[in-house]
Amino acid sequence: MHVLIGTDGSDDAITAATRALPLLATPDTITIACVVEPSGLETAGLESGFGGGIASPAEIADEQAAASQTATAAIERTAAALDTGATVDRRIEYGDAGSTMVHLADQLDVDVVVVGSRGRGAIRRALMGSVSTHVANNAPCPVVVVRVKD
Numbered sequence: 056m057h058v059l060i061g062t063d064g065s066d067d068a069i070t071a072a073t074r075a076l077p078l079l080a081t082p083d084t085i086t087i088a089c090v091v092e093p094s095g096l097e098t099a100g101l102e103s104g105f106g107g108g109i110a111s112p113a114e115i116a117d118e119q120a121a122a123s124q125t126a127t128a129a130i131e132r133t134a135a136a137l138d139t140g141a142t143v144d145r146r147i148e149y150g151d152a153g154s155t156m157v158h159l160a161d162q163l164d165v166d167v168v169v170v171g172s173r174g175r176g177a178i179r180r181a182l183m184g185s186v187s188t189h190v191a192n193n194a195p196c197p198v199v200v201v202r203v204k205d
Contacts, residue, residue, distance in 0.1 A: 056079065056080050056081065056082045056083055056084075056166045056167070057082065057083065057084045057085075057086070057163065057164070057165045057166050058076070058079060058082040058084070058085045058086070058141075058165065058166065058167050058168075058169060059085075059086045059088060059156070059159060059160050059163060059165040059167070059168045059169070060072045060075075060085060060086070060087045060088070060133065060168075060169045060170075061088055061089075061090070061152070061156050061168065061169070061170045061171075061186070061190070062087055062088070062089055062129050062130060062132075062133040062171075063089060063129055064089065064125070064126075064128060064129025064130070064132045064133060065129075065171075066203075067171050067203040068129075068133065068171045069132060069133050069136045070171070070201070070203045071169060071170065071171030071172075071200075071201035071203060072087075072133055072136065072137060072169055072171075072201075073136050073137065073138075074201050074203075075169040075199045075201050076137065076139060076169075078199065079167060079199070081139075081141070082139065082141045083141055083142065084141055084142045084143075084144065085137065085139065085141045085142070085143045085144070086143075086144040086145075086146055086159075086163060086165065087130050087133050087134055087143060087144070087145055087146070088130075088145075088146040088147075088148055088156065088159055089126040089127075089129045089130050089146075089147055089148070090126075090147075090148045090149070090150060090151075090152040090155045090156060091122045091123065091125075091126050091147060091148070091149050092149075092150070092151060092152060093149070093150070094118055094122070123147060126147045127145075127147065130145045130146075130147070131145075146159065152186045153185075153186045153188075153189030153190055153193070154189065154193075156168065156170065156186065156189075156190050156194070157189070157190055157193045157194050157195070160190075160194045160195055160196055161194075161195045165196055166196055166197075167196055167197045167198070167199060168190055168194050168196060168197075168198045168199070169198075169199045169201065170186065170187045170190050170191075170198065170199075170200055170201075171187065171200070171201050171202075171203060172185070172187040172200050172201065172202045172203075187200045
């Protein structure tokens with residue numbers, strides 16, 4: 056069994072991963088993925104219609120490096136919390152979190168996706184969108200959404 060776990064390294068995401076695994080058949084492979092969403096820095100200033108943003112290439116590169124370091128730390132924190140003998144693969148992906156997780160699940164041909172839910176409520180979810188709802192509605196395989204109570 057191949058399990059894809061989405062994480063942002065938060066306590067809720069790690070709790071979701073550790074609570075979901077015992078509910079599943081023993082995985083052979085676990086892929087832990089952290090999706091880095093594009094920052095507004097790259098496109099800041101383009102709203103006017105003129106070419107060229109206000110951030111320099113060095114500033115953009117610095118922000119991307121910091122985001123990659125944060126994603127690596129999130130993945131490592133999640134991996135350290137898992138008590139399993141499975142092979143653990145680590146992936147940093149870039150893009151919209153929901154659609155990127157769905158694409159990754161399809162690309163890797165995983166058996167199940169595990170994601171957490173912050174339980175933001177229907178109104179806020181309708182305004183902001185929800186990664187877990189998007190993954191549950193669009194993944195090519197079963198999805199386990201673990202809600203962590205506040």
